[in-house]
Amino acid sequence: MNKETRTQKIAEIMLRDAYGKQDILWHDRLEQMSVFEIPLEYLVYNKFNGRILSRTKTLEKQGRNVNPETKEGKFVIEELLWRSKVSKNEITKKDISIKGQLKIGIVTRDGIVIDGNRRLMLLNKLQPKYRFFKAVVLPVALEDDPIEVEKLETTYQMGEDEKQGYNPIEKYLKAKQIYNKLIAENAPENAIGQIANWMGEEKSEIQHYLDVMDVIDEYLQYLEYDGIYAMADTPNDGKEDLFLYLKKWLKTFGDGKESTKAFDGYEQLDVDDLKNICFDFVRAKIGKSYDGKSFRHIADGQRKNHFFGDAKIWKDFADTHFSIVSPAVKKINSEYPIDYNSENIEASLSNRDAKFRDEVLEGIAHNLEEHQTDLGYLRAADKPLELVTSARKAIDSIQQGHKNFSQPEVLERVEDLIQTLTGMLIKKSPEETLSLVLSLLQGIDLDSARFDEEIMLANIKNVSKAAYQMEKRIKAS
Structure with missing residues (x-):
């Protein structure tokens, strides 16, 4: 059904008795508007609905135009809406099946759903049990007053009670989308102020949203996923916290x-x-x-x-x-x-x-x-005692009998560690250093160890010479 036909059909419905009344904030005034029961087939999903904005933006980046007026486009949007919160949708679907539609939606006079896309999707799944959508009809088409419609949509969808149900990235992306629209005719501070008013937040929080969105955009560029916002929106992975840090x-x-x-x-x-x-x-x-x-x-x-x-x-x-x-x-x-x-x-x-x-x-x-x-x-x-105790525990946990302990790089690290520790000991206590050397010499098991006799004798000679020179210096002092 094209736009002209939808507009005409909805206009005819508005000539009948209203289902009820609903207060709607329109142009900064609370107006009581009539609620009508509109056949489901007269309505069109808003492809830039806040719940699925990252996904529709991703599809657009691929050059895939999602036209909600076509059967294919309608199917794509319904799938995105369903997958956005499967468990919650299951619960709400069951609730609507039993009680019917309790919350009133908002649509434009040409049938674009401004508030209630998820409810419309669930009602479509429940056909033929339910064939009508209860909604207020705005006095404009979407393109007649896009900023006011955006304001209304944001106020209803991203109010304090509502945005808890949105996936993490959507509120950041929504703030960026609105900011880009407003900045053409407003100073940055004024644009941020308007968004804050629409979302029921402080201006500092909206600036925070925009800053986080900048980081997300840089992340996607880093991966060469520019504009594919679905790749930053993984609600069960905890990515949002990392972006915030x-x-x-x-x-x-x-x-x-x-x-x-x-x-x-x-x-x-x-x-x-x-x-x-x-x-x-x-x-x-x-x-x-x-x-x-x-x-x-x-x-x-x-x-x-x-x-x-x-x-x-x-x-x-x-x-x-x-x-x-x-x-x-x-x-x-x-x-x-x-x-x-x-x-x-x-x-x-x-x-x-x-x-x-x-x-x-x-x-x-x-x-x-x-x-x-x-x-x-x-x-x-x-806190040297604390560090030495930790180091001792780490060394005690080494399995010296394990084959990997004999690897050259391991033995090299052990030798380096010994030299470092010995150097620390030499600086602080020569007596303890000599005691350690003596203990090491006495601990060598010549019966079971394999060694090069020539190298061993040369080292023993050098040790003896070093000890003699040290003895002379001590006696002379």
Whole structure:
């Protein structure tokens, strides 16, 4: 049914007795408008409904025009609405099936649903039991007064009680969409003020929404998923929290002035590395792939509490991270190139990101864990007994009989550790150092150990010579 026919049919319905009355905020005045029962086939979904905005934007980015007036477009939107909250839709569908439509919708005079798209979708699924949609009819078509209609839609859909039911990204994307419309004729501050009024929020909260949206846009560009907002909207993965932390960190460290919460002398390149590393962690956050709380150790809080607060820890953490991720990204890009024309690009890119997670997760999670330990050591630098006790526990847990203990790189690390500890002991206590040397010499088992006789005799001679020289110096002092 085309627009002209819908408009005519709805106009005819409005000549009949109204079902009831409903107060509607229209042009900043509360007006009592009539409610009518409109046949379902006269109505058209709003493809930019706030619940599915990220998905319809994704389809548009692919060049796929979703026309809700066609059978195909209607089917696509119904699928998106259903999948946006399956469990909640199941409950509401059952409730409507028993009680009928309780909440009144709002439509334009040409049948575009402004408030009530989800209810309309459920009523369509319940046909032929229900054939009508109860709604107020606005005195305009959508294109007659787009800003006022947008205002009404936002007020009803994104009010404090309503937006709890929306997927995480939708409120950020909705704020950006409205801002882009208003900024053409308003100063930025005025545009933000209007959005705040429509959404029932403070202006600072709307600015926060826009800032988070900027981070999300950068994330999608980083992955070459520009405009494919479905890939930032994974409500069960906890990605939203990571975006919120990153937005805060970029404000703290990248606002043009050096923050005391970061290591001294950091540069914009370091902030860029921080951002890209965080994007990799966001990408790998699929399901319960890792505990999102550990993400905070990267850069949250005071300097002593995170990696970005110490130059040495940060450099080692970042270098290790990129050594893990860079070859994985190269492999993924080669084996799973992006198919922008995919019939289901969300599934295609989700599979691609899952491959990325599988390639890097163990490595980046271990890197995170290792540097959390380093951070703990740094914080305990003035508590030597605590650190020595922890080190002793770690050494005691080594299985010396394991075949890996004999590997050259392991023995090299052990020797390096001994030299480091010996150096610490020499500086503080020569007596204890000599006692340790004596103990080590006495502990050598010549009967069971394999050794090079020539090297051993040369070393014994050198030990004897060093001991003689030390004895002379002590007696002479």
